[in-house]
Structures are given as structure tokens and as C-alpha cells.
Amino acid sequence: MKRRNFIKNASLTGAGIAVGTALVSCAENTSKEKKAIANSTIKATLPLVIATWHVINATAKAMEILQAGGNALDAVEQGCMVEEANEKGQSVGKGGLPDRDGNVTLDACIMDEHGNCGSVVYLQNITHAVSVARKVMEDTPHVMLAGEGAKQFAVSKGFKLEDLLTEASTEAWEKWKVEAKYKPIINIENHDTIGMLAIDKNGDISGACTTSGLAYKMGGRVGDSPIIGSGLFVDNEIGGAVATGLGEEVVKTVGSFLVVELMRQGKTPQEACEEAISRIVNKSNSDYKNFQVGYIAVNKQGETGSYSIHQWFSMTKFQDGVNEQIQSDYFNKS
Numbered sequence: 582m583k584r585r586n587f588i589k590n591a592s593l594t595g596a597g598i599a600v601g602t603a604l605v606s607c608a609e610n611t612s613k614e615k616k617a618i619a620n621s622t623i624k625a626t627l628p629l630v631i632a633t634w635h636v637i638n639a640t641a642k643a644m645e646i647l648q649a650g651g652n653a654l655d656a657v658e659q660g661c662m663v664e665e666a667n668e669k670g671q672s673v674g675k676g677g678l679p680d681r682d683g684n685v686t687l688d689a690c691i692m693d694e695h696g697n698c699g700s701v702v703y704l705q706n707i708t709h710a711v712s713v714a715r716k717v718m719e720d721t722p723h724v725m726l727a728g729e730g731a732k733q734f735a736v737s738k739g740f741k742l743e744d745l746l747t748e749a750s751t752e753a754w755e756k757w758k759v760e761a762k763y764k765p766i767i768n769i770e771n772h773d774t775i776g777m778l779a780i781d782k783n784g785d786i787s788g789a790c791t792t793s794g795l796a797y798k799m800g801g802r803v804g805d806s807p808i809i810g811s812g813l814f815v816d817n818e819i820g821g822a823v824a825t826g827l828g829e830e831v832v833k834t835v836g837s838f839l840v841v842e843l844m845r846q847g848k849t850p851q852e853a854c855e856e857a858i859s860r861i862v863n864k865s866n867s868d869y870k871n872f873q874v875g876y877i878a879v880n881k882q883g884e885t886g887s888y889s890i891h892q893w894f895s896m897t898k899f900q901d902g903v904n905e906q907i908q909s910d911y912f913n914k915s
Contacts, residue, residue, distance in 0.1 A: 625883025626901040627784065630656060632777040633825040633877055633896065635906045639663040640899040643779055653779040653787035654693045654715075661689075661711045661789045664775045668747050673775055675708045676747040677793025679754050681761065682800045685745035688807035689714045689791035694817040700725040700807040706742045707735045711791040714807070724809065757797050774806050776813060776823025778879050786879070788813050788821045795828075804828020810838035819845045820881055822853070826874035826889070834860045840878050850878035850886030851910075858888050858912050875909060888912070 628647035630640045643660030647653070665674025672678070679685045689710035690700035699718025702725060704710050713735045717726050726734055736742065746754075774792040781787075790813040792806040805811035805828035812828070814837040815821035822840035824831040831837075836857050843853035854876040862869040875889035877896045887896040887909040894909040 625780075627780055627883060628653075628656075628782055629780045629879065629883050629885075630660065630777065630899040631779075631877050631879055631885050631887075631896055632660065632775055633823060633875065633894075634775065635895055636664055636775055636897050637899075637904050637906065638667075639775060639777065640897045641904055643777060644899045644904070647779065647781050651781070652783070653781040653785050654691070656779040656781065657777045657787050657789035658691060658711055658715055660777050660779070661775055661791045662709050665709050665711065665791055668749070673791050673793055674710065675743065675745045676750055677745060678750050678796035679746055680794070680800050680802070681757075681797045683746065683751075683754055684800065685750070685793055686800075687745075687791070687793055688803055689789070690807045690809055690813050691715045691718060691787070691789040692809060692813055692815045692821075693718070693787045694785035694815070696816070698724055698809045700809060701727070701731040701735075702803045702807045703728045703801060704731045704735070706745060707732060707740050708743055708745065709740065711789050713738070713740060714789075714791075725807070754797070761797075774812070774825040776806075776825055776877065778815070778821045778823060778877070780879065780883060784881070786815050786817050786821050786881070788815045788823055790823050805831035805836070808832060810835050812837060814838045814841050816841050816845070818881065820850065820879050822850075822857075822876055822878040824874065824876050825894070827872040830861050830869075830872060830874050836861075836874070836876060840876055844878065844880050850880050850884050851888065852886070854878050854886045854888035855910075855912075858890055862890060862912055870913065877909075 630643040632640050639660045642663045643656040646656040668676030677685045687704045687710035688702045691714045692698040699714040701713050716738050776790040778788045790806045811832045813823050822837040824836045840853045840857045869890050873891050875894035877887045879885045889909050889911045891913050892911045896907045
């Protein structure tokens with residue numbers, strides 16, 4: 582940016598411009614840029630929380646943590662835990678819809694402002710997968726634990742074993758078995774995730790993502806949610822992003838990392854989310870009319886964005902005392 586302004590100013594004054602004048606011009610523009618960045622930061626009201634879908638109870642909990650002086654990492658963990666404990670949601674944690682064999686399997690990840698991260702995949706009988714992921718991050722040299730190993734680790738850390746298959750989820754599974762067909766349904770299959778990003782009063786960003794995965798999936802299937810760079814990515818100097826929807830398509834484009842890198846290149850969170858969706862729908866073999874993907878993002882200045890392939894994806898945002906659901910703009914308007 583500085584170099585472009587220098588060249589622009591030099592060309593306007595002609596070939597004979599004095600070196601001293603050019604340096605003054607460059608310094609003036611640099612000063613203006615710094616002021617613009619400072620003003621942008623001042624305008625952002627912190628703390629701030631955003632999450633995928635309509636999850637006002639989760640964002641309210643996260644904001645409660647932040648307003649009490651907690652950090653962004655604590656906020657996203659405890660915010661996601663609200664949905665993990667929500668049995669009626671049938672999408673995350675206890676009460677989640679099972680795989681085709683009747684097993685509720687959970688995936689989750691978490692990432693802090695230092696770039697540390699933890700993840701669990703195919704975790705069974707533990708409600709708060711996001712908290713186990715944080716323990717992986719903080720108490721092991723690893724990033725990801727899977728299956729029985731993840732469960733044993735959770736138990737060793739004091740997590741309680743529970744039967745996550747509720748009566749309501751069992752009833753839904755029994756109905757599905759009558760035909761045992763699986764095809765993602767737009768805006769149904771993607772309610773399997775809560776992704777959350779928070780900026781605390783210090784301006785630090787953290788994120789988390791947790792899911793019970795696609796309902797009636799093949800046993801062992803893992804989507805994008807627990808994969809750092811796909812379901813979630815945070816760079817504290819730039820911003821963060823989370824994804825929801827058909828995880829296979831997010832993984833193929835490393836979607837959340839892509840959104841953050843686009844913001845690094847100068848795009849707003851909204852522009853970055855839109856570009857990430859275009860990478861999916863513009864692939865030569867894309868079947869995008871038959872599945873949904875959505876992104877939400879926030880940059881270091883507190884600007885937010887959300888975008889999806891199809892209508893009815895939404896983001897919950899809690900900022901400046903307002904906890905609201907915001908309908909996302911979308912690509913397929915035909």
C-alpha cells in the first residue's frame with residue numbers, strides 16, 4: 582500500500598520531482614494510513630462474539646464471560662458448551678443425531694490467539710467435546726486425538742461418560758432406518774455445527790467449532806469441523822473464520838484458512854467469505870445446487886461477514902449490547 586501511494590504521488594508531480602518532496606509525500610500518506618487503521622480499530626466495539634446459526638443462548642454465555650473479564654478462549658469454549666448440552670438441538674453434543682449404526686459421535690476443535698489448537702474426532706460418550714479439544718491443546722504435545730484414544734484421554738481428565746443418544750434422537754433414527762436413504766438436505770444437514778469466534782477487550786481472537794456430524798453418516802465419517810484450517814482458523818494478527826455445511830466441500834478448499842488468507846490480502850470479512858464460496862461453486866464438477874456451505878468471519882478491526890451458497894443461513898452476533906440473528910447473503914439466487 583505504501584509503495585503504491587509513493588508511485589502514485591511521484592507520477593503526479595512529474596519526472597523532475599525532488600527526492601525530498603517525494604519522501605515528504607510518502608511520509609504524509611503513511612501517516613494517513615496509520616490514522617485510518619487507528620480510527621478503524623477505535624470504531625470497533627469490543628468485546629464481540631459471532632457464531633453460526635441462531636444460537637443466541639450460546640453467544641449470550643460467551644459475552645457474559647467476556648464482560649466479566651474473561652478471555653476470548655474461555656468465551657468460545659463456554660459458548661459452545663451451551664449448545665453441546667442442549668438436548669433439543671439434536672445437532673451438537675448430547676442428543677445429537679447418530680450415524681447410521683446408531684452411534685452419536687462428536688468432533689470438535691479450538692484455537693487460541695497464539696495459534697495453539699486442539700481437536701477431537703469420533704469421540705463417543707462425552708458431552709463436551711470442545712472442552713476435551715481444549716485439554717488436548719493445553720495438556721498434550723498433540724493437536725488431534727481420535728476415537729477410543731480421545732475418550733480415554735477425556736476420562737483421565739475427569740470428564741464423565743454419558744449415553745448421548747436421547748429418546749428423541751433414537752426415535753428419529755428408527756424412522757430413518759425404514760428407508761435408510763441418505764442425501765444431504767439444504768439447510769438441514771448443516772445444522773450439525775456451531776462455530777464461534779470472539780474478540781475480547783484486549784483485541785485477542787479465539788475460535789471453536791463442535792458438531793455431531795451429518796445425521797446417519799457412515800460410521801467413522803469425519804467432516805471439516807474438527808480440522809484446523811477447514812472448519813476453523815484463527816490468525817490473531819488478521820482475523821478468524823469458521824465454516825458450516827457439507828464438510829467434504831469445505832475440506833476440499835481448506836475453507837476457513839482461505840477466508841483468513843483473503844483477509845490478509847486486504848479483503849473485508851464479507852468479501853473473503855464470498856470469494857471462498859465462489860471457489861466451491863465455480864469448480865468444474867461442482868454440484869452446489871444440492872448442498873449448502875456457509876462461512877462467518879471477523880477481522881482484527883471487528884468487522885464481520887457471512888455468506889453461503891443458498892438462502893436461510895444465518896449468523897448470530899453479540900456486540901454493543903445487541904444479541905441478534907443476521908440472515909446471510911447468498912450465492913444461488915436463481
